[in-house]
Amino acid sequence: MRAFGADAGLSEDDLFGLDVCLTEALTNSIRYGGLNGESPLTEIACEATARLVRCTVVDAGVAFDPVGATPPPLPPSLAEAGEGGAGIRLIREFSDECTYEWRDGRNVFSFVLQRHGTRAGSPADWIERGADRRVGRNREVFPPLIDAASPVAQDRRSGQDRRANGFISQVRMFRGAPYSAMEPLVADCPRVSIAAGEVWLAPGGRSNDVAIVLRGRLRVHVERPDSRPTFLIDVGHCAGEMQLLDGKPASAFVIADVDSDLLLIPAELLREGMLAIPKVASNLLAILAGRIRRSDRLIAEQVRAALELERLQREIKLAQEIQINMLPVPPLFPGLPQIDCAGFMRAATTVGGDFYDAFGLDAGHVFLTIGDICGKGLPSALFMVRTLTTLWNETSRRRNPQRIVELLNTHLCTNNDSSLFVSLFCGVYDLATHQFTFVNAGHNAPLISIDGEPFRPLQGHASLVAGVSPQAVYRATNVVLKPGSTLVLYTDGVTDAESVNNQWFGEDRLIQTVERARGRSMAELADTVLSAVDVFAQGAEQADDVTLLAFRVNT
């Protein structure tokens, strides 16, 4: 953009205004348009004339009208300052005019900036792009006469034909070539109309013509016709020239992006008639050079994308390391013979943010917790670190689970710009009274078996997940875990494990599995569940972390 500004001789202030408008327009495109994280941007065009700069941003995202949208009111205080709204306000302030149109399934947003003076050394004789060169310079040679032998051919054409050939000045390949030489050459070239979506050329196919877009737009897909277009071919530009020159079949899909008119130049005419005109030959070379540069750029982009992927993978690995390092080291409670406790967490390929922990609060109380951060990647790993450190911090001072979760929630709600939250179950077990006091903050109910009874979900007050609302109310529930009782805490990665034929593991299957492990140690129970999940999934990819914490009061 800086280069564009320098070329156009824009003043610093005009360039700044253009920078603001373009940045905000692109931010909007990317923010509102992005589906599946893909950038929906298809086109950015800028042009400058002596008096104004006009830019158009086209994206194929969700319809969003920044012109009609009302910007949110200015925030009354810092505490209420929201995230958005400034972009629209900025575009309106810095541009002199903006228009929006929903055209052919695309957002077309244009804005105009009046220029306020030019920088020294700018081209004084600035020519508007697309101006018809024929006026003045070439008028005297019309009707065109190439040589004495061909006037008859020229005279055949009606005035309508001549007007119909007015596009010549817009064709990139003909730029600068004498109009009089071009007109007879294109006069007899066929024109075709193709409907939006129609394929003009497919890989391996051959065309005997070069197509010049007279109206509409073509799009080129290098990989598949349903992939994102690699580039677009606009009015005045051509397609199919490569294969005519090297004689090899086409290498990409060329599809009409909208209803389009094409001028077809037959191969022989191109080779023998047009390339004989020096200006056309040099234009064609320039076009080919442009194509080569573009493919170089595409390669560079692919390399960049690959590097980005590598960076993401490193990030995921780092997040997994953080996650695993936060878990307790087995055996759990080795000094308490009256308790058997074991847990496992197996991270999914794309980190789900599960955790569990079990530790003693004092000589008479132990603390158990399991949770699941909503979100993936480094942010959720860091959120997990916040959650666990807060829990460690609060449990060092108090042993009332209700108060612990309340404080955790308040802490997580503060400065939680990333809007992550955690579903969590935690409880304190009193070794002397066998009272287990627990809080369930949006987590799935653990399974409980009291004194050898069948396993069932542990019922209790259900509360909101932590980190969402500072006003959330948490209530504790009590249950007596007499010796011989077992508690199985788990995350939804266990019950939501999916088989290759898209069935879920489910709570019933989990209950059957833990019943089967009755009488075994908690470590064996955990292993039994993990292998049951693996057998069930039959190698289907593990989508979420699978985490379980089993706790038994020995008789």
Add this chain to the structure above:
Amino acid sequence: MKMTIHPLAGDLTVISLEGRLDIEGAQSIDDQFTFATTTKQKRIVVDLAQVGFVASIGIRTLLSSARGQAARGGRMVLARPTDMVRKVLVTAGVDQLMPIFETVELAQGALELS
């Protein structure tokens, strides 16, 4: 985007930013800027003299840090924006939420009184 922290006497800190506070610039300093501005109670002057450009995303970074610092009981103000950057800040209403000063000294003076 470059960021330099100059701790002064007491809890007074001047943070100088240098470069473009656009999508890329905001991302490049986001973590360290948030860390520097919101972890402790401080009185902070953000010196914008070397910032050539601010986009809405950069405004978000400034506002969320100011909000974070206010929640800690401290304060964050801006100093020395260029004319065009000031126009962006005023358009977005930032001047209503965070005072903007002509010089770093004026900003410090105002913070010392607060």
